[in-house]
Amino acid sequence: AQSVTQLDSQVPVFEEAPVELRCNYSSSVSVYLFWYVQYPNQGLQLLLKYLSGSTLVKGINGFEAEFNKSQTSFHLRKPSVHISDTAEYFCAVSYPPGGSYIPTFGRGTSLIVHP
Amino acid sequence: NAGVTQTPKFQVLKTGQSMTLQCAQDMNHEYMSWYRQDPGMGLRLIHYSVGAGITDQGEVPNGYNVSRSTTEDFPLRLLSAAPSQTSVYFCASSSRIQEETQYFGPGTRLLVL
Numbered sequence: 587a588q589s590v591t592q593l594d595s596q597v598p599v600f601e602e603a604p605v606e607l608r609c610n611y612s613s614s615v616s617v618y619l620f621w622y623v624q625y626p627n628q629g630l631q632l633l634l635k636y637l638s639g640s641t642l643v644k645g646i647n648g649f650e651a652e653f654n655k656s657q658t659s660f661h662l663r664k665p666s667v668h669i670s671d672t673a674e675y676f677c678a679v680s681y682p683p684g685g686s687y688i689p690t691f692g693r694g695t696s697l698i699v700h701p
Numbered sequence: 702n703a704g705v706t707q708t709p710k711f712q713v714l715k716t717g718q719s720m721t722l723q724c725a726q727d728m729n730h731e732y733m734s735w736y737r738q739d740p741g742m743g744l745r746l747i748h749y750s751v752g753a754g755i756t757d758q759g760e761v762p763n764g765y766n767v768s769r770s771t772t773e774d775f776p777l778r779l780l781s782a783a784p785s786q787t788s789v790y791f792c793a794s795s796s797r798i799q800e801e802t803q804y805f806g807p808g809t810r811l812l813v814l
Binding site for chain 2 (some may be wrong): 595618620622627628630631632635636665667676680682687689691692693694
């Protein structure tokens with residue numbers, strides 16, 4: 587079974603600074619990888635996903651993530667954050683078609699952007 | 702398209718009461734799921750459905766029932782509420798041709814006293 591570890595529960599950062607949110611997964615087979623964002627008192631929204639192909643994936647709001655198969659990681663990055671990026675971020679993994687589509691979520695990382 | 706809608710937004714229950722959390726989607730998605738979100742625990746799967754008339758248990762199904770009589774609706778029933786069921790509940794849906802991408806509702810915040 588797959589599992590997801592988000593290494594930081596909270597990441598404080600100043601506005602306009604770069605940020606990296608870390609995610610590692612464990613699986614014995616190929617997986618799909620996702621980052622979701624949850625703004626305060628809202629549901630989850632897909633930021634980006636990796637299914638296959640290029641290991642660098644670009645998403646909405648200037649975020650990107652890189653799939654590293656050898657390190658089983660899928661870290662999320664943004665070169666310059668805004669106050670409005672303050673939110674909870676969830677990494678998730680699921681199996682490609684033929685396996686279970688239901689994603690397994692990490693415990694979340696709270697990104698706190700300070701002015 | 703309204704997407705995925707959930708009602709109510711907030712609910713307070715007393716221990717032992719029952720209630721139904723409603724979830725509906727207007728995207729003709731085959732797959733629907735219920736999650737609960739607790740601080741520091743991420744999202745945990747309660748029940749899911751791959752089509753009308755088909756449901757299955759997730760990671761934390763105890764104390765919850767579901768049914769799927771139509772493609773659009775997937776209600777979650779709490780049979781006898783307990784304080785441990787205080788949580789935020791999210792419904793999600795996805796299509797069979799793009800099953801990996803889930804669309805989430807805004808959530809229902811439940812407090813059980």
